[in-house]
């Protein structure tokens with residue numbers, strides 16, 4: 001496989017900057033102690049905005065292989081947008097990834113597919129990698145229309161994109177019913193949708209783009225199920241919430257290949 005696996009820890013609204021310092025130092029130590037090979041799995045932390053400067057300082061000072069990014073971004077460059085953060089601000093802090101369209105933002109902030117697509121565009125234009133989230137609620141899963149629903153979210157967000165640009169993004173499939181519930185989708189469930197995403201990318205943007213685009217799974221991923229998830233042909237990594245808040249469990253997941 002030519003796609004480099006990615007373990008991305010989405011801290012959500014957890015940990016202040018002091019706790020962030022502690023976690024990143026602990027994570028770096030765990031990975032070093034176990035001779036983690038970053039070429040076999042990229043390790044990414046996605047802290048709250050207020051922690052990013054602290055994470056940058058540790059990563060730069062200790063020349064860590066850990067990457068960091070942001071949980072959201074504005075579609076505006078600057079101006080009267082109280083509370084928003086621009087791509088330029090994130091780029092200046094050394095962020096390399098930005099998440100958009102997480103189900104929690106879609107639900108609590110009414111984010112549409114079009115807005116999510118615009119955030120991904122803005123992120124890519126600023127030289128960072130978008131992590132575009134998608135995923136269905138339990139009712140949709142029960143109705144059996146989850147594949148159609150998820151492909152609809154992605155196609156709406158990426159409408160008009162070039163194949164070259166799509167190949168640079170990361171897509172994260174997160175069934176909402178599996179987020180923070182302890183109820184992981186089975187690896188077959190996860191593969192079904194991740195495989196369908198790749199097939200849709202091939203149909204819309206060509207086989208080379210589909211081969212290059214990384215697709216992550218998210219939703220109660222943990223040390224106990226990561227190997228099985230990563231053994232699936234179309235799962236290239238995980239977007240991890242709860243289990244990324246502890247250095248040992250997150251490091252163990254990053255070392256799924258060992």
Ligand SMILES: O=C[C@H](O)COP(=O)(O)O
Nearest residue numbers: 010179180219220241242
């Ligand atoms: O962004 C991460 C996901 O929402 C998964 O969260 P979780 O691992 O706590 O279920």
